[in-house]
Amino acid sequence: MQLLGILAFVVALLLSVMVHEFGHYITAKRFDMKVTEFFLGFGKRIWSFTRGETEFGIKAIPAGGYCRIEGMTPRDEMPLGEESRAFYGATTTRKLIVLGAGSTAHFVIGFLLIFSIFFGVGVNALLSDVTKVAPNSAAAAAGFQPGDKIIAIDGEEVTDWYQDSQAIAASGGNELTFTVLRDGQEISITAAPTYLTSEKRYMLGVVTKIGIKREGLLTSVKESGRATAVLTRESVKALISLPTKIPQLIRQTFGDEKRDPNGLVGIVGAARVSGDAVSSNKLNNTERLGTFLLLIASLNIFVGLFNLLPLLPLDGGHMAVAIADEIRAFFARLRGRPRPAGIDVNVLTPITMTVFAVLVVLTAILLIADILNPVSLNL
Numbered sequence: 001m002q003l004l005g006i007l008a009f010v011v012a013l014l015l016s017v018m019v020h021e022f023g024h025y026i027t028a029k030r031f032d033m034k035v036t037e038f039f040l041g042f043g044k045r046i047w048s049f050t051r052g053e054t055e056f057g058i059k060a061i062p063a064g065g066y067c068r069i070e071g072m073t074p075r076d077e078m079p080l081g082e083e084s085r086a087f088y089g090a091t092t093t094r095k096l097i098v099l100g101a102g103s104t105a106h107f108v109i110g111f112l113l114i115f116s117i118f119f120g121v122g123v124n125a126l127l128s129d130v131t132k133v134a135p136n137s138a139a140a141a142a143g144f145q146p147g148d149k150i151i152a153i154d155g156e157e158v159t160d161w162y163q164d165s166q167a168i169a170a171s172g173g174n175e176l177t178f179t180v181l182r183d184g185q186e187i188s189i190t191a192a193p194t195y196l197t198s199e200k201r202y203m204l205g206v207v208t209k210i211g212i213k214r215e216g217l218l219t220s221v222k223e224s225g226r227a228t229a230v231l232t233r234e235s236v237k238a239l240i241s242l243p244t245k246i247p248q249l250i251r252q253t254f255g256d257e258k259r260d261p262n263g264l265v266g267i268v269g270a271a272r273v274s275g276d277a278v279s280s281n282k283l284n285n286t287e288r289l290g291t292f293l294l295l296i297a298s299l300n301i302f303v304g305l306f307n308l309l310p311l312l313p314l315d316g317g318h319m320a321v322a323i324a325d326e327i328r329a330f331f332a333r334l335r336g337r338p339r340p341a342g343i344d345v346n347v348l349t350p351i352t353m354t355v356f357a358v359l360v361v362l363t364a365i366l367l368i369a370d371i372l373n374p375v376s377l378n379l
Contacts, residue, residue: 005278009271012296021067023101028069031094034085037068073346092326099315106304111228113297119220121290125213128161130206137205142191152179168193169201212286235302253369266366269375312352
């Protein structure tokens, strides 16, 4: 089962990469930019086919993918007669759309995966099915029985027992009318919740079960949007705190310090956690699937944000260059001057290589840490 979870993670990761690159591809084609290659992986070509002007295929090293858009810099030569299709000749708005489409795809994937949890898989929730009636309670006196399902309180339909049951605590001890489904028949039960000093609130005296609940379409969309926003906010916090966690990661990698589950985790570590989630004996099948989907959704949202950092060679770095070009053009217009030549990213190669080297070192440390001192979530 653990191997299955790891393989599922790898497949999900590769699909995420493919969708990321497809975001670049579809928007570049929409703006008539020349796209010559769309590959999953790097290195030696294993298999490919050509459709139109674009070669699609798979390469030997499954460590990402790329979409080759011609004319990324002014130095790139374009085929005769197709100079207007170069990326660098597009408007700033179009450049930003193409560059940002990859990260947008990650956010869409994250949202859809979370939506599938709420709408299809279901989440653990407190249900209104009565499993136990406390002796000498208001519920016992009113005639509640195990097996009853509370479907309405004072005529208001129960859709979320966790929220709707707050009417009991807010009753002030006044009588409430409960519509109950018992043996397929609807009956009405009137009960006045009693105040329990130990709980400091009014209670009915029933225990309801915890089960899997699937939300309706509109509620799933709303909750998925809320969950995506929360994960995005947490990912922003993680990115801000990333530099401060590197020393801790080094201690955990080369020392005896235990890995922090909330610390940095590499691809190998994430794959291992996914394997643990799928093979966990503490979770049922629905919880395993939900946990796995949430992990993949979280990863996509984090990667989407990370890719927007204004650092070359990330997409965010290229977006920063495009925005800087537009700012320079704006000030040139104010001074009545012609639009200046675009910034050649080749000039920024030293910065690009420095950032790339830092990322390679961090990736290597994470790989070693994930192998020698893996993260455990106790799933």
